Amino acid sequence: MSSRPHKIPGPDHPITVEPAKGRVVVRDGDRVVVDTRRALVLTEASYPPVFYVPREDADMASLRRSDHHTYCPYKGEASYYSLPGNEERAITAIWTYEEPYEAVTAIRGHLAFYPDRVRIEHTPD
Numbered sequence: 001m002s003s004r005p006h007k008i009p010g011p012d013h014p015i016t017v018e019p020a021k022g023r024v025v026v027r028d029g030d031r032v033v034v035d036t037r038r039a040l041v042l043t044e045a046s047y048p049p050v051f052y053v054p055r056e057d058a059d060m061a062s063l064r065r066s067d068h069h070t071y072c073p074y075k076g077e078a079s080y081y082s083l084p085g086n087e088e089r090a091i092t093a094i095w096t097y098e099e100p101y102e103a104v105t106a107i108r109g110h111l112a113f114y115p116d117r118v119r120i121e122h123t124p125d
Helices: 102-107
Strands: 015-019 023-028 031-036 040-044 050-054 064-072 076-082 094-096 110-113 119-123
Touching: 015 102, 023 050, 031 050, 031 110, 040 102, 102 110
Parallel strands: none
Antiparallel strands: 015 040, 023 031, 023 119, 040 050, 050 110, 064 076, 076 094, 094 110
């Protein structure tokens, strides 16, 4: 885990993680990368909600781990994956918090996708 100082979500920066109702499918072109009914939705402050999908429901064999990392003082250090192909949009299109901070431990073992790089379809029940 990162030794950087982190912040606890609170009234000025609320974070919630809850089950997403229904089915979430992530597509890279015509290829299905994820198909799950076990997604989580993370809502953070004023940012748009983000679906986090279990790795077990993703085609992990088709993803390439990237050397890219970022840091969030509320969630921890993010690692990235890229989609196959040479298109710019495919590079670091997916992030994951492998050791998230305690307030968001529910997202451990999950992936999130940039919605401008893949198609994310959510069908509520």
